[in-house]
Amino acid sequence: MAAEQTPLRRFWSEFAESKLALLGLAVLVVVMVIAVAAPLLAPQNPYDLSQLDIMDGKLAPGEQSAAGKTHLLGTDDQGRDMLSGIFYGLRISLGVGLVSTVFALGIGLTLGMVAAYFGGWADTLIMRIVDIQLSFPAILIALILLAVFGQGVDKVVIALVTVQWAYYARTVRASALVERQKEYVEAATVLALSKPRIVFRHMLPNCLPPLIVVATVQVAHAISLEATLSFLGLGMPVTEPSLGLLISNGFTYLMSGKYWISFYPGVALLVTIMAINLVADQLRDVLNPRLKK
Amino acid sequence: MLAYFLRRLSQSALVLLAMSLIVFLGVYAIGNPIDLLVNPQADEVERVRATVALGLDKPLYVQYWTFLKGAVTGDLGRSFVFGVPALDLILSKMPATLELALFAMVLAVFIGIPLGLVAGLKPDSMVGRGIMAFSIVGFSLPTFWVGLILIMFFAVQLGWLPSNGRGDTVLLFGVPVSFLTVDGLSHLFLPAVNLALFKLSLLIRLTRAQVREAVLQDYVKFARAKGLSPSRVIGVHILKNIMIPIVTVIGLEFGSVIAFAIVTESIFAWPGTGKLLIDSINQLDRPVIVAYLMVIVTLFIAINFVVDMVYSLLDPRVRLGQAAGAGH
Amino acid sequence: MSDGTKPVLQVENLQTHFFTKAGVVKAVDGVSFSVERGQVMGLVGESGSGKSMTGYSLMGLVDAPGRIVDGHIWLNGVDVTRHDNADWRTLRGNRVAMIFQDPMMTLNPVLRIDTQMMEAITAHHHVSRQEALKRCRAALAQVGIASPDERLQAYPHQFSGGMRQRVAIAIALLNKPDVIIADEPTTALDVTIQGQILFEMQKLCRESGTALIWITHDLSVVAGLADKIAVMYAGKIVEAGSVADVLDRPMHPYTSGLLGSVPSSNVRGKPLRQIRGMTPSLLAIGSGCAFRDRCDDRAAACEAMPTFDVSAPHAARCHFPRLP
Numbered sequence: 017m018a019a020e021q022t023p024l025r026r027f028w029s030e031f032a033e034s035k036l037a038l039l040g041l042a043v044l045v046v047v048m049v050i051a052v053a054a055p056l057l058a059p060q061n062p063y064d065l066s067q068l069d070i071m072d073g074k075l076a077p078g079e080q081s082a083a084g085k086t087h088l089l090g091t092d093d094q095g096r097d098m099l100s101g102i103f104y105g106l107r108i109s110l111g112v113g114l115v116s117t118v119f120a121l122g123i124g125l126t127l128g129m130v131a132a133y134f135g136g137w138a139d140t141l142i143m144r145i146v147d148i149q150l151s152f153p154a155i156l157i158a159l160i161l162l163a164v165f166g167q168g169v170d171k172v173v174i175a176l177v178t179v180q181w182a183y184y185a186r187t188v189r190a191s192a193l194v195e196r197q198k199e200y201v202e203a204a205t206v207l208a209l210s211k212p213r214i215v216f217r218h219m220l221p222n223c224l225p226p227l228i229v230v231a232t233v234q235v236a237h238a239i240s241l242e243a244t245l246s247f248l249g250l251g252m253p254v255t256e257p258s259l260g261l262l263i264s265n266g267f268t269y270l271m272s273g274k275y276w277i278s279f280y281p282g283v284a285l286l287v288t289i290m291a292i293n294l295v296a297d298q299l300r301d302v303l304n305p306r307l308k309k
Numbered sequence: 310m311l312a313y314f315l316r317r318l319s320q321s322a323l324v325l326l327a328m329s330l331i332v333f334l335g336v337y338a339i340g341n342p343i344d345l346l347v348n349p350q351a352d353e354v355e356r357v358r359a360t361v362a363l364g365l366d367k368p369l370y371v372q373y374w375t376f377l378k379g380a381v382t383g384d385l386g387r388s389f390v391f392g393v394p395a396l397d398l399i400l401s402k403m404p405a406t407l408e409l410a411l412f413a414m415v416l417a418v419f420i421g422i423p424l425g426l427v428a429g430l431k432p433d434s435m436v437g438r439g440i441m442a443f444s445i446v447g448f449s450l451p452t453f454w455v456g457l458i459l460i461m462f463f464a465v466q467l468g469w470l471p472s473n474g475r476g477d478t479v480l481l482f483g484v485p486v487s488f489l490t491v492d493g494l495s496h497l498f499l500p501a502v503n504l505a506l507f508k509l510s511l512l513i514r515l516t517r518a519q520v521r522e523a524v525l526q527d528y529v530k531f532a533r534a535k536g537l538s539p540s541r542v543i544g545v546h547i548l549k550n551i552m553i554p555i556v557t558v559i560g561l562e563f564g565s566v567i568a569f570a571i572v573t574e575s576i577f578a579w580p581g582t583g584k585l586l587i588d589s590i591n592q593l594d595r596p597v598i599v600a601y602l603m604v605i606v607t608l609f610i611a612i613n614f615v616v617d618m619v620y621s622l623l624d625p626r627v628r629l630g631q632a633a634g635a636g637h
Numbered sequence: 638m639s640d641g642t643k644p645v646l647q648v649e650n651l652q653t654h655f656f657t658k659a660g661v662v663k664a665v666d667g668v669s670f671s672v673e674r675g676q677v678m679g680l681v682g683e684s685g686s687g688k689s690m691t692g693y694s695l696m697g698l699v700d701a702p703g704r705i706v707d708g709h710i711w712l713n714g715v716d717v718t719r720h721d722n723a724d725w726r727t728l729r730g731n732r733v734a735m736i737f738q739d740p741m742m743t744l745n746p747v748l749r750i751d752t753q754m755m756e757a758i759t760a761h762h763h764v765s766r767q768e769a770l771k772r773c774r775a776a777l778a779q780v781g782i783a784s785p786d787e788r789l790q791a792y793p794h795q796f797s798g799g800m801r802q803r804v805a806i807a808i809a810l811l812n813k814p815d816v817i818i819a820d821e822p823t824t825a826l827d828v829t830i831q832g833q834i835l836f837e838m839q840k841l842c843r844e845s846g847t848a849l850i851w852i853t854h855d856l857s858v859v860a861g862l863a864d865k866i867a868v869m870y871a872g873k874i875v876e877a878g879s880v881a882d883v884l885d886r887p888m889h890p891y892t893s894g895l896l897g898s899v900p901s902s903n904v905r906g907k908p909l910r911q912i913r914g915m916t917p918s919l920l921a922i923g924s925g926c927a928f929r930d931r932c933d934d935r936a937a938a939c940e941a942m943p944t945f946d947v948s949a950p951h952a953a954r955c956h957f958p959r960l961p
Binding site: 036148151152153155156159160163236240243244247248249250260263267270271273275278279282285286289290292293294297 | 324327328442445446448449450451452453457458460461465561564565569571572575586587590591598602605606609613
């Protein structure tokens with residue numbers, strides 16, 4: 017009675033078994049829409065100095081400004097609308113997280129496959145570096161890089177990429193090693209297909225499932241790491257305020273009860289990261305062959 | 310076993326050497342070492358004098374040798390801000406950081422593993438799902454934000470616990486510790502919980518995953534077929550198997566806890582090495598940064614080495630080696 | 638013997654079903670047989686025939702989403718079918734024991750052999766450590782393991798596959814059970830060891846009067862070992878009888894197909910005979926004879942499930958059984 021499902025449809029139906037994961041996915045879609053369309057959706061451009069009036073500073077959520085506009089989430093000390101700030105902040109946080117993940121994925125994937133396929137000294141060298149790097153916590157490496165090289169968006173991305181590529185390399189290499197033993201690789205080699213072709217067109221698709229899971233989790237890590245670095249004052253510059261920087265701005269006002277300057281950006285950050293993790297969790301369960309009975 | 314021990318020891322020494330080279334190159338070759346090692350307030354005359362005194366005009370390999378000699382004897386420069394040897398400064402702050410890290414780790418282990426066990430044994434129950442949901446939340450929350458919330462709630466709103474600094478200390482084996490005083494505990498509590506939350510969630514998830522895989526194994530079926538009680542199957546058979554990878558992870562994560570302490574210490578103004586590092590970065594006290602790096606790298610390499618050894622002792626398959634064909 | 642005429646194990650119309658998202662899988666669909674004290678029964682079938690699930694049902698080890706839906710199991714005259722877990726635990730490893738297929742994974746790799754043996758005893762009897770060790774040594778000697786004290790201190794990975802399986806057998810024998818269920822215990826071992834273990838198990842069961850159910854897909858294994866054979870297909874028993882009857886005068890086309898496809902009974906140089914078609918998925922059998930799509934003697938009557946006469950000494954579930 018069970019109809020023959022295409023792998024994609026079966027994947028989706030298994031994924032959809034978790035209501036939480038679906039919720040996460042929905043939230044994620046909303047967050048991405050906000051991030052992409054922030055200039056259109058935000059009630060105010062918080063970085064357009066002409067629109068700001070410092071007299072509107074530190075308004076509580078729901079209060080009205082002198083010009084009669086209601087600030088749903090209040091304003092910060094400069095009079096910037098929190099809601100708008102959060103929209104723009106999401107854009108930057110998400111943007112930095114995704115860009116760094118993509119670059120790290122590219123580097124890590126290539127190096128991991130090279131290591132697995134060619135073996136020998138290339139493998140040993142690459143994996144030694146990976147091992148050493150992975151034995152140090154990401155935050156430490158990122159901190160030191162930024163302390164030495166200074167601040168700036170590009171430096172933050174470089175730090176994030178440096179911290180992440182090793183995970184991908186290790187994951188890809190592990191899968192590729194398994195795949196290399198399989199017969200289709202032998203067959204392709206016998207057919208004298210070129211090495212890069214074997215690696216990228218034949219082995220790679222089979223190595224993807226664990227990679228997808230790792231990449232998804234890593235986006236969340238990258239976003240979280242960037243937020244932490246910005247909070248410590250070593251991340252994004254003031255001109256490109258990510259959510260971490262917004263939270264940092266509001267920290268000093270926490271003690272005097274003006275919690276919303278820190279709190280709401282924090283909630284936005286939290287919701288984004290949780291949504292990604294929910295999706296990643298379900299992806300992992302669905303794609304894990306060892307849990308299939 | 311001895312051969313393995315010696316091999317790992319020499320490997321660790323090599324990694325340490327390599328790291329020292331990387332740090333050295335980063336400071337002396339890539340960065341401007343004069344900026345790093347000479348007080349930025351110094352004037353031109355001072356800088357020239359310092360350049361010669363520090364040997365910065367000599368070839369790079371000579372400088373590296375000087376650097377190494379200094380590292381081994383414990384001379385890693387002087388702090389600009391405090392004027393004391395950088396290494397001494399860092400070591401004086403270590404007890405505070407270690408105390409925080411250990412407390413957090415203990416919390417994470419003794420709460421995380423039992424919860425993970427329950428979640429793994431009953432994955433579809435209300436309790437199981439609740440624990441997993443909690444672990445996702447704990448895992449996703451950035452440490453600094455949790456710290457903020459803790460302060461907001463417990464210190465500002467409720468006023469139960471202090472939000473910064475370290476409490477009163479007493480000397481334990483010559484090392485100042487604060488958990489033995491009530492005041493110390495009250496100051497330790499919030500930062501430790503903050504630091505523990507992420508690791509706790511990690512341990513819950515790890516334990517759960519291990520348990521879920523373990524119950525599918527044949528030896529569990531066989532144990533049940535012998536008529537063993539569930540508590541024995543779980544408490545002895547499953548637990549002993551999963552403890553090996555879990556202990557390894559705990560060991561490795563300890564290093565990570567010390568690193569994450571940087572954030573917690575900054576938020577709670579806990580006077581440990583992490584806060585020192587951030588302050589030093591902000592104040593451009595670069596000798597301290599370099600010294601911190603070397604200490605942490607050494608610590609990490611040591612932790613990795615110890616964990617490797619402990620793992621090979623715990624797993625009888627590694628400890629006793631494979632003895633194939635030991636009779637039919 | 639007081640229960641001289643009563644079989645030690647009796648199974649009547651056992652139904653073990655699995656309630657999956659794709660539908661109800663009738664892994665064991667109306668199985669009935671009995672085993673006398675000291676008798677060896679071979680339960681033969683291919684993967685998916687339900688033979689292993691029958692074995693698990695006899696131990697109460699059927700896990701969700703499966704459960705015993707109908708039928709009865711009498712162990713020593715006691716109906717154990719509806720026992721709850723606590724009751725089953727008093728029986729498992731005690732009155733009915735099981736040996737599994739892969740000796741590599743059935744013994745816990747991080748526990749010593751003596752731990753794993755003694756716990757099987759202490760779970761059911763209050764004996765001192767000395768006494769328990771004594772019994773372990775005796776059991777190891779029974780299965781032909783020399784220098785038992787050394788072996789007891791060791792870990793499973795230090796043994797070869799054959800040795801580990803002997804330890805598993807020793808554990809099964811520790812509490813002198815009435816029935817041992819062996820689920821393909823020699824499939825993972827090489828052929829010479831297989832022969833040894835088969836012989837030793839036969840001897841042990843005869844000596845101790847323990848009934849043995851040997852589950853396998855390999856007919857040649859049970860040929861020399863069993864007293865009687867039951868052949869399973871798609872969750873049902875399709876033929877049962879004494880070993881001589883079933884192997885020399887098979888009645889069911891599946892049994893004769895199996896016997897015919899054994900390489901040694903084929904003529905050299907000619908293609909190997911096979912049963913055409915494939916095992917049906919247990920979700921898609923329908924109501925007629927499960928074998929009909931692969932049977933050369935198929936007729937209209939085969940759209941109805943044939944009956945099986947449990948009381949006959951040699952019977953087959955077929956409308957047109959081959960008669961001698």
